[in-house]
Amino acid sequence: MGYPYIPNTREIREQMLREIGAANINELFADIPSQIRLKRKLKLPPAMSELEVKRHVQAILAKNTPFTQMLSFLGGGVWPHHVPAHIRSLVQRSEFLTSYTPYQPETSQGMLQALFEYQSMIAELVGLDVANSSMYDWATSLGEAALMCARVTRRQKFIVPKLIAKDRLSVLRNYASGPGLEVVEVGYNHRTGQLDLKQLRAELGGDVAGVYIENPSYLGFLETQGDEIAAAAHKTGALFVVGVNPISLGLFKGPGEYGADIVVGEGQPLGNPVSFGGPSLGIFACRDESKLLRQLPGRLIGATTTLDGKARGYCMVLQTREQHIRRERATSSICTNEALCAVSAAIYLASLGPRGLHDLAELCASNASYAMKKLNMIKGLRAPIFDAPHFNEFTLTCDDTHVSIQKLNAGLLKRGIQGGKSLRAEFPELGETALLCTTELHSREDIDRLASALNELLGGKG
Amino acid sequence: MSYQQARWVEPLIFELSKPGRVGWTLPEKPRERINVPKELLREKLELPELSEPEVVRHYTRLSQMNYGVDSGFYPLGSCTMKYNPKVCEELAALEAANYIHPHQAEETVQGALELMYMLERCLTEIAGVARVSLQTSAGAHGEFVAMLITRAYHKSKRDDKRNQVIVPDSAHGTNPASAAMAGYDVVTVPSNARGRVDLDALKATVSERTAALMLTNPNTLGLFEDQIIEIAKVVHDAGGLLFYDGANLNGILGRTRPGDMGFDIVHFNLHKTFATPHGGGGPGAGPIGVQKELEKFLPVPLVEYDKKKGRYYFDYDRPHSIGKIKGFYGNFGVLVKAYVYLLLMGGEGLSEVTEAAVLNANYIMRKLLGVDGYELKFNPSDPCKHEVVFSAEPLKRMTGIGAHFVAKRLLDFGMHAPTYYFPPIVPEALMIEPTESESKEELDRFVEALRTIAEEAKSDPDKVCSAPTATAIGRLDEVKASRQPILSWRAYRKSAKG
Numbered sequence: 001m002g003y004p005y006i007p008n009t010r011e012i013r014e015q016m017l018r019e020i021g022a023a024n025i026n027e028l029f030a031d032i033p034s035q036i037r038l039k040r041k042l043k044l045p046p047a048m049s050e051l052e053v054k055r056h057v058q059a060i061l062a063k064n065t066p067f068t069q070m071l072s073f074l075g076g077g078v079w080p081h082h083v084p085a086h087i088r089s090l091v092q093r094s095e096f097l098t099s100y101t102p103y104q105p106e107t108s109q110g111m112l113q114a115l116f117e118y119q120s121m122i123a124e125l126v127g128l129d130v131a132n133s134s135m136y137d138w139a140t141s142l143g144e145a146a147l148m149c150a151r152v153t154r155r156q157k158f159i160v161p162k163l164i165a166k167d168r169l170s171v172l173r174n175y176a177s178g179p180g181l182e183v184v185e186v187g188y189n190h191r192t193g194q195l196d197l198k199q200l201r202a203e204l205g206g207d208v209a210g211v212y213i214e215n216p217s218y219l220g221f222l223e224t225q226g227d228e229i230a231a232a233a234h235k236t237g238a239l240f241v242v243g244v245n246p247i248s249l250g251l252f253k254g255p256g257e258y259g260a261d262i263v264v265g266e267g268q269p270l271g272n273p274v275s276f277g278g279p280s281l282g283i284f285a286c287r288d289e290s291k292l293l294r295q296l297p298g299r300l301i302g303a304t305t306t307l308d309g310k311a312r313g314y315c316m317v318l319q320t321r322e323q324h325i326r327r328e329r330a331t332s333s334i335c336t337n338e339a340l341c342a343v344s345a346a347i348y349l350a351s352l353g354p355r356g357l358h359d360l361a362e363l364c365a366s367n368a369s370y371a372m373k374k375l376n377m378i379k380g381l382r383a384p385i386f387d388a389p390h391f392n393e394f395t396l397t398c399d400d401t402h403v404s405i406q407k408l409n410a411g412l413l414k415r416g417i418q419g420g421k422s423l424r425a426e427f428p429e430l431g432e433t434a435l436l437c438t439t440e441l442h443s444r445e446d447i448d449r450l451a452s453a454l455n456e457l458l459g460g461k462g
Numbered sequence: 463m464s465y466q467q468a469r470w471v472e473p474l475i476f477e478l479s480k481p482g483r484v485g486w487t488l489p490e491k492p493r494e495r496i497n498v499p500k501e502l503l504r505e506k507l508e509l510p511e512l513s514e515p516e517v518v519r520h521y522t523r524l525s526q527m528n529y530g531v532d533s534g535f536y537p538l539g540s541c542t543m544k545y546n547p548k549v550c551e552e553l554a555a556l557e558a559a560n561y562i563h564p565h566q567a568e569e570t571v572q573g574a575l576e577l578m579y580m581l582e583r584c585l586t587e588i589a590g591v592a593r594v595s596l597q598t599s600a601g602a603h604g605e606f607v608a609m610l611i612t613r614a615y616h617k618s619k620r621d622d623k624r625n626q627v628i629v630p631d632s633a634h635g636t637n638p639a640s641a642a643m644a645g646y647d648v649v650t651v652p653s654n655a656r657g658r659v660d661l662d663a664l665k666a667t668v669s670e671r672t673a674a675l676m677l678t679n680p681n682t683l684g685l686f687e688d689q690i691i692e693i694a695k696v697v698h699d700a701g702g703l704l705f706y707d708g709a710n711l712n713g714i715l716g717r718t719r720p721g722d723m724g725f726d727i728v729h730f731n732l733h734k735t736f737a738t739p740h741g742g743g744g745p746g747a748g749p750i751g752v753q754k755e756l757e758k759f760l761p762v763p764l765v766e767y768d769k770k771k772g773r774y775y776f777d778y779d780r781p782h783s784i785g786k787i788k789g790f791y792g793n794f795g796v797l798v799k800a801y802v803y804l805l806l807m808g809g810e811g812l813s814e815v816t817e818a819a820v821l822n823a824n825y826i827m828r829k830l831l832g833v834d835g836y837e838l839k840f841n842p843s844d845p846c847k848h849e850v851v852f853s854a855e856p857l858k859r860m861t862g863i864g865a866h867f868v869a870k871r872l873l874d875f876g877m878h879a880p881t882y883y884f885p886p887i888v889p890e891a892l893m894i895e896p897t898e899s900e901s902k903e904e905l906d907r908f909v910e911a912l913r914t915i916a917e918e919a920k921s922d923p924d925k926v927c928s929a930p931t932a933t934a935i936g937r938l939d940e941v942k943a944s945r946q947p948i949l950s951w952r953a954y955r956k957s958a959k960g
């Protein structure tokens with residue numbers, strides 16, 4: 001049987017072997033020492049026809065329950081949103097989909113311009129002049145931001161809030177371990193969740209490379225002290241780094257407006273499906289200052305002109321920061337990034353526009369607000385646990401009941417509802433608490449359904 | 463056959479904006495008041511405003527000014543630009559793959575876990591390793607994690623002197639960059655006259671400070687490191703680990719395995735060898751495989767199967783693990799595509815992939831050897847593997863026209879350029895990787911194009927130097943672009959005003 005992806009048939013290959021003067025195909029592999037030659041066939045499933053593969057893989061995936069078939073309140077780093085149909089149809093255009101990194105600008109203008117537009121829209125959204133054309137995800141963007149702060153300031157300490165996702169913190173620690181950066185956690189006000197400024201000021205000194213906060217925070221509340229944190233960091237010569245959910249920026253000020261030097265975040269909600277957490281889209285933006293630009297990781301697309309100066313065009317720029325030129329002195333080893341997810345984000349933002357993004361963010365926040373109100377009415381439940389403004393995620397605690405979040409979630413699941421993420425392992429000090437998320441996917445009835453299910457589970461009347 | 467890429471004078475999307483236009487709809491109006499202090503709210507947001515048909519036309523036109531594998535021959539060396547089967551896209555786009563959340567209860571994502579488990583099994587067999595982590599997003603990410611594992615390994619042996627990683631002078635730039643990111647000093651070992659690692663130089667380089675050697679095999683010259691057994695012995699005897707850069711795995715599938723060659727850590731590029739599309743730069747996936755002794759250091763979680771319960775689960779209980787290296791479990795969407803590809807090909811199919819790819823590269827090597835202007839820098843009687851590196855030095859000597867111009871002129875023939883000026887040890891390098899996806903006719907056309915360009919370089923050098931002319935745009939001022947970088951619409955407007 002032939003393979004549909006190999007055009008040269010056995011006969012043609014025999015002919016080619018003859019033309020190049022090889023007796024058989026094995027001659028071309030004679031340089032592999034016999035001791036290490038594989039003398040058996042690879043033990044893999046036998047090839048299947050396209051139809052069989054389709055049935056087989058569909059059957060495996062059918063064991064999943066996608067959140068389109070149940071009611072889910074999960075967020076926590078990736079967030080479910082509606083992806084307008086035209087986005088997938090455009091990014092699936094095979095000239096985009098099947099191209100490599102745009103090393104040849106003359107034949108890759110389409111991807112280059114789309115990425116330039118992505119950079120431009122992200123820059124606008126976060127309130128800075130420069131964004132790169134993507135990193136792997138939020139967590140790795142954060143890791144790279146810490147490394148960049150250390151290179152720019154030649155200092156070795158990076159401050160983070162205690163209330164960040166432990167998985168993200170773990171990624172950060174791995175990135176920081178290369179040059180041996182110290183990652184220091186700063187606590188929070190137990191009533192409001194806000195960063196403990198007193199502790200921050202005590203930690204700040206001539207050895208701190210960067211201060212990181214998330215806004216909205218991992219637990220959904222807004223950090224209202226952005227200006228003060230920026231000022232405190234800058235006073236000691238540290239850079240100020242802010243992590244964002246970009247959808248929130250339809251409503252809220254871009255971090256550049258309150259002093260951020262670097263902004264990172266997760267771009268998945270901008271037109272990319274949740275997809276079990278990947279592919280994702282690492283946002284990375286910074287101030288337009290040569291001291292920072294020189295240390296920026298990742299690929300940058302710039303506007304230029306043709307050599308004759310007549311037409312505008314786009315190409316990769318400042319490549320001397322990158323691994324293929326600078327090797328061990330590169331700002332990062334990243335090469336393959338998440339370009340196509342960035343194009344999705346560009347198309348998404350262009351489709352929503354300022355009004356759409358504002359209304360979307362408002363709807364997400366309004367749903368969370370409604371959900372908190374409803375859940376608070378249930379005896380024994382409290383949402384949120386922090387007294388602060390929230391975006392579209394919030395904490396729910398059942399500490400005053402005799403049941404655990406795990407048990408509540410199991411009960412919800414039996415009713416076709418995926419509850420919030422338990423924070424038990426990450427923040428035991430928060431007790432029996434979960435993190436919930438609402439977006440435009442949730443209707444008022446959906447939230448009512450959650451509330452009545454919880455009420456029922458806690459022994460109230462349905 | 464003449465070629466002309468679409469050439470739109472397409473403004474930036476910001477320039478197409480008209481106030482009040484909308485390209486999407488919301489299910490309902492917000493009903494709750496949001497209690498947020500006014501000083502946190504933004505006043506303006508200058509995103510473009512367009513209707514859906516305008517957005518669709520704009521990005522359709524942009525796509526037409528882009529060149530992919532589906533457009534034609536893409537012999538970009540080291541990038542394995544093979545055809546990406548469409549059924550992989552279709553299955554990866556199913557709701558059951560796209561609309562699952564990483565924090566969902568395990569019983570609701572059994573299909574995803576099973577798929578990851580099965581893919582891991584396939585990859586361990588292909589590479590001859592004990593376990594594979596699917597968490598890493600790309601090749602360089604895999605390399606970086608491999609270096610973190612290397613460090614964890616030496617640390618576990620209480621061996622803290624090992625601060626050097628050795629890379630050949632022909633290595634991909636990501637290798638030294640990844641080693642440096644992990645905190646290692648990089649030591650370069652030269653290639654010998656045969657285009658392979660200089661074994662004596664390697665022997666002189668290894669020491670009690672050697673943490674690892676990073677090696678691509680076949681190497682970036684497309685040549686098999688035939689002294690790999692000796693190389694492995696030298697590194698292992700010195701107490702170092704051997705890391706396999708999987709960029710060139712397409713050259714050896716089913717013939718030999720990195721694990722059998724003696725490698726301790728291996729990374730895969732699913733977006734190269736296993737046919738997932740590269741998306742203009744990504745997303746990819748760069749799983750890493752390790753031998754038994756290093757298994758415990760892999761990132762958490764790994765997918766396990768509980769036979770008693772008949773259930774797959776994430777195993778976080780791995781106390782020696784280096785921890786997390788990406789927010790969630792990897793680029794799942796890409797993993798689905800790679801698994802579909804593996805099922806389509808099967809073990810024998812993968813062997814045929816390698817045979818066809820290697821034959822295609824050798825065919826180009828033989829055919830191009832007879833063309834005046836190009837030469838091989840290493841013994842031409844050695845077969846190459848999946849790619850071949852020619853030098854355009856003779857052409858440059860004769861006409862002043864080197865690899866860069868040859869590559870640009872090739873675009874006018876409706877083909878993508880090979881990788882050029884890489885690897886750095888070959889002057890005027892043209893690194894050609896045809897993959898198994900190309901027909902003999904296409905290869906002939908490519909060789910003919912290179913012959914034509916060599917002739918043009920002598921008879922009509924201006925034509926070559928002013929190329930490309932059949933692309934969406936002509937040669938760009940890349941020097942200016944980097945000297946005065948304009949990186950966003952905001953910056954563009956400022957520069958236009960300034």
